[in-house]
Every structure is written in C-alpha cells, then in structure tokens.
Amino acid sequence: MFMKVEAMFYKRLENKIHCFLCPHNCVIESGHKGKCNVRVHENEKLYTLNYGEVTSISLDPIEKKPLHYFKPGSNIFSIGSYGCNFICDFCQNYNISQSVAQSEYVSKEAMVESILKVKNNVGVAFTYNEPSIWYEYVYDCSKLLKDMNPDKDVVIVTNGYINEKPLKKLLPYVDAMNIDLKSFNTGYYKELCGGSLKPVLKTIELAASTCHVEITTLLVSEGNDRLEEIEDIGKFLSEIDRDIPLHLSRYFPRYKRDNPPTDIAFMRKAKDVAEKYLTKVSLGNI
Numbered sequence: 001m002f003m004k005v006e007a008m009f010y011k012r013l014e015n016k017i018h019c020f021l022c023p024h025n026c027v028i029e030s031g032h033k034g035k036c037n038v039r040v041h042e043n044e045k046l047y048t049l050n051y052g053e054v055t056s057i058s059l060d061p062i063e064k065k066p067l068h069y070f071k072p073g074s075n076i077f078s079i080g081s082y083g084c085n086f087i088c089d090f091c092q093n094y095n096i097s098q099s100v101a102q103s104e105y106v107s108k109e110a111m112v113e114s115i116l117k118v119k120n121n122v123g124v125a126f127t128y129n130e131p132s133i134w135y136e137y138v139y140d141c142s143k144l145l146k147d148m149n150p151d152k153d154v155v156i157v158t159n160g161y162i163n164e165k166p167l168k169k170l171l172p173y174v175d176a177m178n179i180d181l182k183s184f185n186t187g188y189y190k191e192l193c194g195g196s197l198k199p200v201l202k203t204i205e206l207a208a209s210t211c212h213v214e215i216t217t218l219l220v221s222e223g224n225d226r227l228e229e230i231e232d233i234g235k236f237l238s239e240i241d242r243d244i245p246l247h248l249s250r251y252f253p254r255y256k257r258d259n260p261p262t263d264i265a266f267m268r269k270a271k272d273v274a275e276k277y278l279t280k281v282s283l284g285n286i
Helices: 108-117 131-148 164-173 186-193 198-208 227-240 264-274
Strands: 010-013 016-019 027-029 039-042 045-048 056-061 075-080 123-126 153-158 176-180 212-219 246-250 281-284
Touching (some): 016 039, 016 045, 108 123, 108 131, 123 131, 131 153, 131 164, 164 198, 176 198, 198 212, 198 227, 212 227, 227 264, 264 281
Parallel strands (some): 123 153, 153 176, 176 212
Antiparallel strands (some): 016 027, 039 045, 056 075
C-alpha cells in the first residue's frame, strides 16, 4: 500500500515549489523531485513519497546506534525507510539510502502499536537511512508515541542536514540523537557528500541544548584521516560540552569508494588527539 502524503515545510512559487526541509532548499519544477528523491512537486503541492514506507525493522542494542551513554544495556526498536539528502560515495548503507529500496507500508498507528508491544524495548530509533527526509512520518510517529506513553524514548540517528525550523518542531519529542559529523572540512562535505558543513554544526548545537547527543565521525582513509581535522572536531565539540561522546568509526570499502580500511594505528592517534578536548572518545568498527 503506497500512500502519498502532502509534505511539510514548503511554499509555492510561480510554477515551482520551494522545499525548505533541509539546507538544499530545493526549488522543484512540476513533475520533478528534490535532491532527496522522496519529495515530489505535483499539482502545485509537495508530496512525500516514502511516508510509512519501511525497509528495515530490528530490535537492536542501543549501543549499535551508536549510543553508549544513553540507557546502556537496553534494546531499542529500530526502523528505517529509503533515501537520503546526501550522496556520499563511501556510504555504508547505500542499498537503502541511494535507491528506492523494497518497502512495506506501515501506518503510524500500527507502528506505534508495534513499538509498545515489543518487550524489553525502551522506544524507537529512526535510523538506517536518513530520517530527516522521512520527516512527516518520523514526526507523526514520535508525537503519537509520546502521547500514548511519554516514558518511551525517541532516538534519531542522522546526518544532521536539516533546517532549524523543522528541527525545532521535532526536538520536543526527541530524547537522544546520534549525529554524523562527517568532517570538519567544507570541501569534503561539498565534494564527497553533496552538502555543507555549517548546517550540521548548527544541528549539533541545537540538539545538544535539548536532548542527549553523541557524535559519530567515520574516518575515511585518504579522505578525512588527518589529525588536524580530528583536533578541529574536538575543539568544536568541547566548546559545546566536553562530555559529548565522540565515536571515531573505522571505514571499510563500500559503494563507490574502494580505499583501504582506515589504519588502526591512525585511529588510536586520532583518539588521543580528541581526548585532549573531550572526556568520552571511543573507537568503532575495529
């Protein structure tokens, strides 16, 4: 069952639609999609094509998000859809983020009912692909879940590439976020991800002021594997809160990039550098 739902955060221009969900701020002609490929302009309205379309469901340890300092030892009902507003050539989940993957429609009511029925589950994590472009469904499910059981947690695992207005609308329902800070280099974001750095930094600042936040940086060999960059990340995060956990994750060849896996000796040096500024730094995928 496919359900096309009118999108939030857009306005009509002459013969076009301006979407302002994310910092791409796409201006979309009739019959065309935005850069995320899940928001389409039809009949002078913007519709979201992946509302309720679920590609992945799993009960995961919360540490897998990764969230190591938010209810450690617990499990969380994890769901994802398809699509992304980045085009990272090293994407680790490219089969659902860079294409329209096979999915099944689940209404918000049925999804929340499932979340509440699962035993030994602290809530829901929107993850696997980029949840910000699944915005309407994420917002509706989060709000309904909190209405039905305020003690259940909402977790967002995201690239942080979202505009301030939609982020602020969603944050009251969010308990924890893992935000992917891919680099501290504007060129890296532009050339490898198809986005920009500044909005991600703003998302981190806003989220850290309202909910639990942990940061993940994938150290891509021959990409962002420079100690100077790790130092910049450490400095930035420490200015917000020295206790923000930073996960430095090992890269493995995926999608369009076949660089060798990240050197573990470098990762250990990177951890030492980050620990000059932050109290909680861990290595992942090693």
